């Protein structure tokens with residue numbers, strides 16, 4: 001993994017960072033690179049509230065905010081920004097407002113690498129709208145000034161249409177931090193953690209691959 | 222949240238009769254339903270802080286429950302309600318959790334806007 005000057009991660013939901021990119025984030029932090037994580041919403045519309053439910057629609061945001069801060073802490077993210085949008089509404093927002101907000105972060109931080117979702121290949125409308133806003137912001141820069149843009153994609157057709165991911169990081173060295181980041185989002189990951197711990201114990205290849213490797217598609221303009 | 226107690230919910234619903242209230246109503250399959258099963262037709266609806274008054278309210282069914290509010294020119298309705306809570310702000314929170322515990326429907330009533 002190349003040493004970056006500054007990394008900017010832009011996702012819409014607390015926990016978006018945990019599954020796909022927390023190993024990558026931890027690796028950058030461990031190399032001494034400052035990482036800013038801009039999280040657009042607090043996942044207010046999440047459906048997981050424990051079983052039996054320990055949260056409700058109105059208490060979920062503060063629980064998820066706490067979990068997000070905890071995940072950022074275990075990953076060593078020094079700059080966590082909560083942008084105050086509402087879950088499931090990103091695609092309905094004024095696109096210029098979103099673009100400008102991201103443009104101003106790029107201007108302020110001058111990142112050498114931005115990580116977001118690949119627009120059109122990221123399943124949740126908030127994911128696609130967030131990725132699209134980042135792409136618009138980066139496209140406004142002159143070509144030689146553009147930071148590298150690594151996108152996460154996981155729609156069923158992503159490999160078929162985009163080809164295999166061109167970036168695959170082995171993050172097994174920071175698997176513990178990744179595991180802790182996923183665990184930090186307890187309200188959302190409680191169900192899956194049990195299965196994951198079991199898979200880890202049995203060295204289930206699918207679970208190991210998910211934990212140890214993180215895939216990105218370099219965005220093509 | 223506690224499993225629905227019909228009498229408690231009915232009393233709470235009647236506590237807001239003929240009062241200007243803010244209503245949150247949502248139904249959802251989650252944004253991933255069609256990703257996990259491409260045959261699945263995903264649908265949902267959401268309204269937050271609709272301001273209204275109602276003249277009649279009822280919870281009914283054998284569980285999961287249905288709740289209807291009669292408003293001056295129409296109705297508000299939710300199906301699949303399993304849990305309720307009257308929170309420390311006096312708001313009535315009704316929710317339906319599916320077999321995995323995931324939220325499937327919510328109907329909430331408050332005299333002040335939800336944040």
Ligand SMILES: [Zn+2]
Pocket residue numbers: 012013015016124127
């Ligand atoms: Zn997400």
